[in-house]
Amino acid sequence: MTKAVSFIFLLFISPFALHAQTGYDLWLQYDKIENESVKEEYTEQLNNLVLYGSGPTIEVAVSEFKNAYKGFFEGDLPKALSIQKNSLVIGTRENLPSYVLPSLNSDFANINSEGYIIKKIFIGNTPATVITANTEEGLLYGTFRLIREIQLRNNIQEIALSDSPKIQIRVLNHWDNLDRTVERGYAGFSIWDWHHLPELIKPEYVDYARANASIGINGTVLTNVNASSVVLTSQYIEKVKALADVFRPYGIKVYLTARFSSPIEAGDLETADPLDPEVKQWWKDKADEIYAEIPDFGGFLVKANSEGQPGPNNYGRSHVDGANMLAEAVAPHDGIVMWRAFVYSEHDPEDRAKQAYTEFVPFDGQFHDNVLVQVKNGPIDFQPREPFHPMFGAMPNTPLMMEFQITQEYLGFSSxxxxxxxxxxxxxxxxxxxxxxxxxxxxxxxxxxxxxKLTGMAGVANIGTAKNWTEHPFGQANWYGFGRLAWDPYLDSEEIAEEWLQMTFTNEEEFVNEMTDLLMKSREAVVNYMTPLGLHHIMDTGHHYGPGPWVDDLGRPEWNPVYYHKADSIGVGFDRTTSGSDALAQYADPIAEKYESIETTPEKYLLWFHHVPWDYQMENGHTLWYNLAAKYQEGVEDVEEMVETWNNMEEYVDDQRFEKTQMLLQIQLKEAKWWRNAVLLYFQQFSEMELPEFIPEPEHDLEYYQALEFPYAPGISPTWH
Known part of the structure; x- marks a missing residue:
C-alpha cells in the first residue's frame, strides 16, 4: 500500500459511526443538535470553510471538523476560496493572508509552538472565525477545541480563546507486552496487534490517535516498563515505524521502553555496563537505526534496578551513569530519556517510602539536559491515597516528570x-x-x-481491546482527565468532569449536576472502603484485587501488607516520624514539623505517618477504632448513594451504557462491603474492641475472607510494578 493510499484509508475508514452507544467513540460524540434555535446560532457563525496551507496534520484537522459539522448539523460545511461573511478560517500563522494577521498579532505573543488561537475577527466589515497557530499541531488542537465548544453548547458568536500546553511531554505509558497481554490492564488485550504489523493498520489506531490529540496528548510509550529487548530488533522497529506513521499527523510521537541489558540480549556484548565504550557505541548505533526509520522517534523510557529489572547498579554504576549514557545516544536526534525513579530493593532495610529519594536526590543537577526523572505521584505505589512524593520538593536542579496511574491497579480495577x-x-x-x-x-x-527547559507528565494507560476502550464506561473519564491536566495542571477537576459528562452523555443540566457530584465524591468513597485514615498497600497479593491485610508470607518484606500497617495490640500504622523510619525528614521543614505530631497530622495521612493506639481519641471525640470502622461504613454508604443516583439517571442514558454501569455499581457495592467486613474483622483481632453498632453483622467470618483466592484475576504478568 502506498503512503498516499494508506493515508486516505486512515482518514476515511474510521468506524466511529458504526459503534453508536457502545462507548467506542469516547468523548468525540458528534450527535445531531436537536434544538433548532441552537443549531441556527452555530450555523450562522460557520457559513463556509476557508483553508490556508496543506499537510497531513492540517488535513486531519479539517477532516475532523467536517465530520463534526456533519454530525452536529446533518449537512456539509461548504468550502470557499476566499473569506466571506462568517467564514471559518483555518491556517497557521505562516499561511494566513497578511491582511488577517493584524487582528491576531497580539494573541500570538501569548501562545507557544503547540498553542492555538480561536477568535472572531473583522476583516474590513466581514466577520470571520479564525483558528490559527504557529504550527500544524497547534492548529489541530485548536480545531478540537472549537469542536468541544460546540459539544458543550458554548456561545461562539464573540469567541476569543487562546491556549497553550503548560507541559511539553504529555504521554501515555502502555504497560503492554509483545504477546498482547497488558500488565495491570483491565480492559482486554493490548490494542497493538504486533503479529500483523506493519502490514495491517487497524482503524482503532487512528481513533486512538484522534482521541489523544483531542485532549493534547502528544506521545505514547508503546511497551511495558518491564521491557523486552525484542522490541529493539530490526523486525520490531519496522512495526513501530508503521504505528509512528499513523500517529504523526495527530502530533503524537512514539517512545519505547529500553531494557538496560539489551546490548547483551539483542546484541552480542558480554556486558551492559553504561561506562563501557562498546556498550555506549551499541546504544548509539541502535538509536541511529531507529531514527533512520522514525525521524521523530521520541526516545526511551527506562525502568532500571527495580523489582528485578537490570540496570546500572548491576555494574556498580549510578542511575546518572545509566540515564546519561542513553541520553547521549539519542541527543543527536533531539530524543529524550525518561528515567523512572520507582526503585526499591529487598536488600535495603530502609523504609520503602524513602528509597527512591535516597537513590536520586544526591544526584540532583547531574543528569543531562535531555533526561526527565519520572516520579510516581506518591512514595509507595499508586495507592488510593498517598502524600506527594518527597522528591518533588528535593530536586530543584533536575527536571522531574509526574507519573500518574490511569489504570486502577489498586482501586478496584475496571469494576x-x-x-x-x-x-x-x-x-x-x-x-x-x-x-x-x-x-x-x-x-x-x-x-x-x-x-x-524540559517538562513532562505520564499516565499509565487504562486502554485495551474492550469495545469502549476502558471496560468501565466511566473509566474513559480518567483518560480524558489525565490529558486535560497534562495540558494544564492547574485545571479544576470538577470542571473537567462536567466537560466529559456533557461530551460523553448529555448536556441535560440535571444529569450533569447529579453525575458531577457523584464523580467528585467517588474517589473518597474508594479511599473510605479500602484504605481510610492513611492506611496503604493492604491489597491482596500479586493481583492487588480485594483486601489482604493478613498477607505476611511473600519473599520480600515490602511486598507484604503487614509491612505497611504494622497492626499490633497497641495500635496500627507506620511510624515515619523521628521515632520511626524518619521518612518525614525527606520533606521540607514546615511539612515535617506539622506531621511529626499526631495532633497536627491531617487525618487523611494519620496512619501513613504514625502508629496510633486503638483507643486514641481523635478530634471528633471518638477512638481511632471507632473512626476506622466509621470510615469503612461511610465508604459502603457512599457506594449505595452512587447506585441510587445512577438508577435515577436512566432517562438520560442509552440502555447499553446504563445497564452496564448499573451492574458494575452492584459489583462495587458488593466489594465495598467485602472490604469493610474483611479488614475490620482482621484488625479486630488486634484491637480486641467491639465493632460499633452501626457496622452490620459480617456475612462471613475472617477465615472465609482469608481463604478466598483469585488465580485468574486480570492484569497479572510474571513481573510486578
Missing part, C-alpha cells in the same frame, strides 16, 4: 467507578515548600519554579 482526576488534582495542588510556601507540585513539574 469500580473512581474519578481519578480529583486525586491527580490533590497531588498537583500539594505545597512542597521547595522555594517557600506556595511551591506546588504543579509548579515543580511544569518547570515554572526553576525555569526548566
Amino acid at each position: 469500580h467507578l473512581v474519578y481519578l482526576p480529583k486525586m491527580f488534582e490533590e497531588t498537583l495542588d500539594e505545597d512542597t515548600f521547595v522555594q517557600g510556601e506556595g511551591s506546588t507540585v504543579a509548579e515543580v513539574i511544569d518547570g515554572s519554579l526553576a525555569n526548566k
Whole structure:
C-alpha cells in the first residue's frame, strides 16, 4: 500500500459511526443538535470553510471538523476560496493572508509552538472565525477545541480563546507486552496487534490517535516498563515505524521502553555496563537505526534496578551513569530519556517510602539536559491515597516528570467507578515548600519554579481491546482527565468532569449536576472502603484485587501488607516520624514539623505517618477504632448513594451504557462491603474492641475472607510494578 493510499484509508475508514452507544467513540460524540434555535446560532457563525496551507496534520484537522459539522448539523460545511461573511478560517500563522494577521498579532505573543488561537475577527466589515497557530499541531488542537465548544453548547458568536500546553511531554505509558497481554490492564488485550504489523493498520489506531490529540496528548510509550529487548530488533522497529506513521499527523510521537541489558540480549556484548565504550557505541548505533526509520522517534523510557529489572547498579554504576549514557545516544536526534525513579530493593532495610529519594536526590543537577526523572505521584505505589512524593520538593536542579496511574491497579480495577482526576488534582495542588510556601507540585513539574527547559507528565494507560476502550464506561473519564491536566495542571477537576459528562452523555443540566457530584465524591468513597485514615498497600497479593491485610508470607518484606500497617495490640500504622523510619525528614521543614505530631497530622495521612493506639481519641471525640470502622461504613454508604443516583439517571442514558454501569455499581457495592467486613474483622483481632453498632453483622467470618483466592484475576504478568 502506498503512503498516499494508506493515508486516505486512515482518514476515511474510521468506524466511529458504526459503534453508536457502545462507548467506542469516547468523548468525540458528534450527535445531531436537536434544538433548532441552537443549531441556527452555530450555523450562522460557520457559513463556509476557508483553508490556508496543506499537510497531513492540517488535513486531519479539517477532516475532523467536517465530520463534526456533519454530525452536529446533518449537512456539509461548504468550502470557499476566499473569506466571506462568517467564514471559518483555518491556517497557521505562516499561511494566513497578511491582511488577517493584524487582528491576531497580539494573541500570538501569548501562545507557544503547540498553542492555538480561536477568535472572531473583522476583516474590513466581514466577520470571520479564525483558528490559527504557529504550527500544524497547534492548529489541530485548536480545531478540537472549537469542536468541544460546540459539544458543550458554548456561545461562539464573540469567541476569543487562546491556549497553550503548560507541559511539553504529555504521554501515555502502555504497560503492554509483545504477546498482547497488558500488565495491570483491565480492559482486554493490548490494542497493538504486533503479529500483523506493519502490514495491517487497524482503524482503532487512528481513533486512538484522534482521541489523544483531542485532549493534547502528544506521545505514547508503546511497551511495558518491564521491557523486552525484542522490541529493539530490526523486525520490531519496522512495526513501530508503521504505528509512528499513523500517529504523526495527530502530533503524537512514539517512545519505547529500553531494557538496560539489551546490548547483551539483542546484541552480542558480554556486558551492559553504561561506562563501557562498546556498550555506549551499541546504544548509539541502535538509536541511529531507529531514527533512520522514525525521524521523530521520541526516545526511551527506562525502568532500571527495580523489582528485578537490570540496570546500572548491576555494574556498580549510578542511575546518572545509566540515564546519561542513553541520553547521549539519542541527543543527536533531539530524543529524550525518561528515567523512572520507582526503585526499591529487598536488600535495603530502609523504609520503602524513602528509597527512591535516597537513590536520586544526591544526584540532583547531574543528569543531562535531555533526561526527565519520572516520579510516581506518591512514595509507595499508586495507592488510593498517598502524600506527594518527597522528591518533588528535593530536586530543584533536575527536571522531574509526574507519573500518574490511569489504570486502577489498586482501586478496584475496571469494576469500580473512581474519578481519578480529583486525586491527580490533590497531588498537583500539594505545597512542597521547595522555594517557600506556595511551591506546588504543579509548579515543580511544569518547570515554572526553576525555569526548566524540559517538562513532562505520564499516565499509565487504562486502554485495551474492550469495545469502549476502558471496560468501565466511566473509566474513559480518567483518560480524558489525565490529558486535560497534562495540558494544564492547574485545571479544576470538577470542571473537567462536567466537560466529559456533557461530551460523553448529555448536556441535560440535571444529569450533569447529579453525575458531577457523584464523580467528585467517588474517589473518597474508594479511599473510605479500602484504605481510610492513611492506611496503604493492604491489597491482596500479586493481583492487588480485594483486601489482604493478613498477607505476611511473600519473599520480600515490602511486598507484604503487614509491612505497611504494622497492626499490633497497641495500635496500627507506620511510624515515619523521628521515632520511626524518619521518612518525614525527606520533606521540607514546615511539612515535617506539622506531621511529626499526631495532633497536627491531617487525618487523611494519620496512619501513613504514625502508629496510633486503638483507643486514641481523635478530634471528633471518638477512638481511632471507632473512626476506622466509621470510615469503612461511610465508604459502603457512599457506594449505595452512587447506585441510587445512577438508577435515577436512566432517562438520560442509552440502555447499553446504563445497564452496564448499573451492574458494575452492584459489583462495587458488593466489594465495598467485602472490604469493610474483611479488614475490620482482621484488625479486630488486634484491637480486641467491639465493632460499633452501626457496622452490620459480617456475612462471613475472617477465615472465609482469608481463604478466598483469585488465580485468574486480570492484569497479572510474571513481573510486578
